[in-house]
Amino acid sequence: MEVFFSNMELSIFKKENDIDQQRSLFKECFPENNGASVEKKDHYLWKFHSFPTHPNSYEYATFLNNELVGYYAALPYPYLIKGKQIKAGMVCDVMTGVKVRGKGVFTKMGIYATENMKKEEIEFTTGYPIRPEVIPGHLKAGWHKMFTLPLYMNLLSTKSLLKNKKIRFLVPIIDLFLKIYNDFISVFQKNNRYEVSLYSSLELESIKDFDYFVKNWVNEHEIALNKNTAFLKWRLAAPEKKYKIAIARENNIILGYAVFCNIIKENIPSIAILDISCLKNHRKLSSTIIANIQEYAIESKAEILMIMASKYVSNLHGLIKNGFLKSPYKFWLIIKNLSNNYSSSFLNNEKNWHLTWIDTDDL
DSSP states (O other): OEEETTTEEEEEOOHHHHHHHHHHHHHHHOGGGTTSGGGSHHHHHHHHHOOSSSSSOEEEEEEETTEEEEEEEEEEEEEEETTEEEEEEEEEEEEEOGGGTTTTHHHHHHHHHHHHHHHTTOOEEEEOOOOGGGHHHHHHTTOEEEEEEEEEEEEOOOTTTTTTSTTGGGHHHHHHHHHHHHHHHHTTTOOTTSEEEEEEGGGGGGSTTHHHHHHHHHTTOSEEEOOOHHHHHHHTOOTTOOOEEEEEEETTEEEEEEEEEEEEETTEEEEEEEEEEEOGGGTTHHHHHHHHHHHHHHHTTOOEEEEEBOHHHHHHTTTTTTTOEEEEEEEEEEEEESSOOSOHHHHTOGGGOOOBGGGSSOO
16 A cells, blocks of 8 residues: 555555445546446446456555545456567556546556556556546656547438437438448448358357457457457456447358447447457458448448547558548557567557457447
């Protein structure tokens, strides 16, 4: 335990004693999730205490007169660098209570937490902030901004988007144009040599040779998340969430896959693609996978198809030619290099990564 100021303490978080305070702090810090499943204890226990490796997570707390006013956590995401598995910490759910904001708690807590993770032989920590106001605090704690991950969107309908606008009478005309546009793109998307099958995430373990595909995919990247069955079984088991997996095959051999789910974004029914990955010699297969997801989106009355990805990943999978446009929304990849076993230039090279929503805790 470390004491700073006169009545504030930093320590390892113990869920057995303080889970109720942690959940209250979460509601205070993330009011936009009011009533959502992420506020519940079940979600916390899944996220931080059901990971398929030990330890389940790294959690740290700040107390003011025995009241929890700060929380900092990381998940032990399994990355491989040039084929070697390393320990990385994906930082998430960083919180400081209203009463201690502006007093350096965020920075002090970040230094304390990451120094403790360094002792646990974590190579580096990753974060994906979308709110600009939190980035300066991370930078003061030794983090570095790497590159942006824009949100790419494929608009299927404007019904909800223009619902309360004066030009809502134009919805049928605009939607007809969007249908013609997307139908035109679809002519070039599908390749009949590939077969795409959709599965529920609950069927993951029944997908034959999935881990063999992941092993081959990982070997094609400098830095790769080992999103094998064990990892995805945890990642896609969030309470009250339902995910779909698209598997693309040729001659019964898996050559590509995607994970997606239905979400409501800004009151618009949408489909979020959490990940799309194809083997190096079959990257044009992305178009076929996206076409199948678009069909599912239309059937489920979704109005926007979206994916968070780096510019490099966007180009890799031809998002623009598949009807996506870069939106004004963007995430940042930030990293704190704890071990210095890998140079900053290596970690800052966008082409060394294949980053999508699956690398985060979002969705």
